Amino acid sequence: MKNCAIVGINWGDEGKGRMVDLLTGDFDVVVRYQGGGNAGHTVVNELGKFALHLLPSGIFRPGVVNVLGPGVALDPENLWTEMEDLRSRGVPISPENLKISDRASLLLPWHRDLDALEEQRLADKQYGSTKQGIAPFYSDKYQKKTVLSGELLYPEEYREHLRELLEWKNLTLTGVYGAEPYTMETLERWTEEYARKLLPFLTDTGAFLREARERKKSILLEAQLGALRDLDYGIYPYTTSSNTTAAYAPIGAGLPSLRIDEVLGVVKAYSTCVGEGPFVCELFGEEAEKLREAGQEYGAKTGRPRRVGPIDLVATRYGVQVQGATGIALTKLDVLGYLEKIPLCTGYRIGEKVTKEFPYPTELNSAQPVMEYMDGWGCDISSARSWEELPREARAYVQRIEEAVGCPIDYVSVGPERDSIILRGRAAK
Numbered sequence: 075m076k077n078c079a080i081v082g083i084n085w086g087d088e089g090k091g092r093m094v095d096l097l098t099g100d101f102d103v104v105v106r107y108q109g110g111g112n113a114g115h116t117v118v119n120e121l122g123k124f125a126l127h128l129l130p131s132g133i134f135r136p137g138v139v140n141v142l143g144p145g146v147a148l149d150p151e152n153l154w155t156e157m158e159d160l161r162s163r164g165v166p167i168s169p170e171n172l173k174i175s176d177r178a179s180l181l182l183p184w185h186r187d188l189d190a191l192e193e194q195r196l197a198d199k200q201y202g203s204t205k206q207g208i209a210p211f212y213s214d215k216y217q218k219k220t221v222l223s224g225e226l227l228y229p230e231e232y233r234e235h236l237r238e239l240l241e242w243k244n245l246t247l248t249g250v251y252g253a254e255p256y257t258m259e260t261l262e263r264w265t266e267e268y269a270r271k272l273l274p275f276l277t278d279t280g281a282f283l284r285e286a287r288e289r290k291k292s293i294l295l296e297a298q299l300g301a302l303r304d305l306d307y308g309i310y311p312y313t314t315s316s317n318t319t320a321a322y323a324p325i326g327a328g329l330p331s332l333r334i335d336e337v338l339g340v341v342k343a344y345s346t347c348v349g350e351g352p353f354v355c356e357l358f359g360e361e362a363e364k365l366r367e368a369g370q371e372y373g374a375k376t377g378r379p380r381r382v383g384p385i386d387l388v389a390t391r392y393g394v395q396v397q398g399a400t401g402i403a404l405t406k407l408d409v410l411g412y413l414e415k416i417p418l419c420t421g422y423r424i425g426e427k428v429t430k431e432f433p434y435p436t437e438l439n440s441a442q443p444v445m446e447y448m449d450g451w452g453c454d455i456s457s458a459r460s461w462e463e464l465p466r467e468a469r470a471y472v473q474r475i476e477e478a479v480g481c482p483i484d485y486v487s488v489g490p491e492r493d494s495i496i497l498r499g500r501a502a503k
């Protein structure tokens with residue numbers, strides 16, 4: 075069976091959760107390999123509407139084993155709350171269908187505080203963090219200043235390790251930010267209340283995945299955010315603090331030797347962006363308001379209105395390249411039904427030059443979008459289930475994107491529900 079990574083091509087919120095939920099039926103294992111509770115996948119299925127933050131989107135499928143790999147920011151408080159919420163709504167979660175890597179590092183309570191304190195210090199120069207502690211967590215992880223979840227299995231050593239970190243972290247909290255220091259009592263209470271509850275789920279997920287491969291099980295790797303938020307290849311410093319690219323998936327999943335056969339890049343039919351940073355084709359005023367309302371573009375985690383714009387073919391083509399996408403799922407095409415003319419950003423004007431190549435982040439500040447307009451279809455397409463049922467203008471729009479980004483669009487999504495999908499090309503076979 076083939077392995078597949080489902081990744082974001084743009085700024086995130088492309089509808090990856092919806093695609094994972096659709097395709098999990100064909101896979102045995104679903105792995106989240108990076109990021110934490112700082113973004114959300116929205117999944118709509120027969121059990122209702124769910125905003126997942128840390129749990130893999132395969133959690134709804136009976137028989138699918140879900141894994142949180144060593145690359146995730148394991149936030150016990152967020153994860154436990156999410157697990158309780160899903161369970162109360164009838165989703166069974168047990169060590170049978172959820173396995174957490176014992177090598178995943180713990181996001182500790184002070185990471186969230188430090189995130190908020192730093193954004194406060196930055197004042198009007200904020201990055202627009204969701205304040206979930208992700209940046210402080212990953213910087214501590216790479217400084218080797220946090221704990222691995224598996225250390226919880228060795229309570230004495232865990233406590234000692236935590237005590238050392240506490241001493242060090244309080245220097246920053248009190249000295250740099252003038253904040254309250256943490257105490258061992260607070261950390262122990264937190265450990266009891268959240269972290270230790272995860273013990274039954276901890277396991278060597280690398281060994282589990284290796285065995286799954288030997289038994290010819292298929293693995294779906296699920297990313298958070300998108301290529302333009304990748305720490306190394308995104309719009310730095312307006313990136314996230316981890317690698318959202320498919321190339322990182324085997325490492326973050328816990329099986330570095332895993333070969334990925336297919337990379338499904340998820341592209342939204344228009345652009346959205348949460349937080350700060352350059353967003354070349356941003357719309358403002360009434361035009362933006364209409365698109366935001368039509369697409370219900372408000373953050374899954376924060377409820378913040380998302381910044382919106384037309385599809386950005388320059389950024390999308392770059393995203394496809396960075397991800398090494400072998401196919402595309404184009405989502406939310408139905409949202410554009412209200413437009414008479416559909417705008418597309420086909421190039422960037424930087425100074426005297428027009429380019430189709432995504433530039434160095436610094437140049438994005440002065441880039442102006444070069445626009446093209448296509449005829450809209452002006453009707454509701456959410457009940458279309460085949461390529462032929464789509465209006466001619468909608469098909470032309472899909473084909474224009476396909477041609478510009480150089481990757482086949484195998485799926486066209488026309489609604490949030492599981493079956494609101496059109497399969498094309500290889501996917502239809």
Ligand code: GDP
Pocket residue numbers: 082086087088089090091092113114115116117118299374405406407408409487488489490
């Ligand atoms: P993710 O983080 O990439 O999974 O994306 P989000 O969950 O933040 O955003 C996608 C939103 O769009 C969710 O509310 C989905 O239910 C919704 N959605 C996904 N695909 C479609 C679609 O084709 N049409 C419409 N109207 N909504 C969609």
